[in-house]
Amino acid sequence: MSTKLIQLTVIISIGSILFTLESFIPTPLPWIKLGLANVTTILVLKWYGLKEAFIVAFMRIVIGSLLTGRFLNPVFIISLSGNISAVVIMYFTIVYGEKMFSLIGVSILGAVFKSITQLFIVYLIYLRQIYLFSMTPIFLFSALVAGIFVGFSSHLILNKLKPYFRSGS
Amino acid sequence: MKNILKWGDYIIIGIVLIFISLSFTITRWIQDRGYICTISVNGEEVYRLSLNKDKDIGVQGPIGETRIKIENGSIWITDAPCREKICQKMGKINHTGEVIVCIPNKVIIQVESGDEQTIDGITM
Incomplete structure (x- = not known):
């Protein structure tokens, strides 16, 4: 139990650092980012389960947004809603689609659902203009690229750390 | 990989x-859908219309009357007095920046975006 606590804490801190560092990387459009912190979500889903992934994602966003100074502002809420949907869809693909999908497919699905959820949340809460959806292709394309990258990195990390973690422990 | x-x-x-x-x-x-069209004859703007209202109009040019029709957000020339009828063959237009030109009758139809429902920018 305590090992699990320590491991989750370390993962949360790594995720927060990635989340914070990533906000300094310049991107062509302000709403697009790589989502490196999703690597931690995927790994926790793989090692532990749904509940732990929710905790890790939530804590990572809270700590990361406290560090970057946008706690409880629109970006925080958008990011949280996107992450919740991403965690749920990635959980189901990992549990029920292990033979079908590698981690790359899992993270692409997560990224795509995250972007779509965020778009709908922005539409529903902040900006009720149908023109918002003209950004869908940009979001989907960036989700695809970021998903492939994140999935590939989490695959590498998972293989490197295999001796230290047992699946489902 | x-x-x-x-x-x-x-x-x-x-x-x-x-x-x-x-x-x-x-x-x-x-x-790219345009909302406003302008019709000019001989370099002067004679009509500035919304594409959302169906309409059937005629404009008088140097060699005769050009019939113009607006329907379902598109605009096109139905009948022209010129010989080549190129303007009629240009078909329906509805995107911003698209133009129909009838050189003999000096009629120019342009579609503009209009300033409806555009976002200047989003800051997060």
């Missing part, structure tokens, strides 16, 4: 690519 991917991944990538191209065409269609 190749030995990591499983068959489901290719399907997902394919589906996402299809959705990207689909949403791209749809949004382009919505985005």
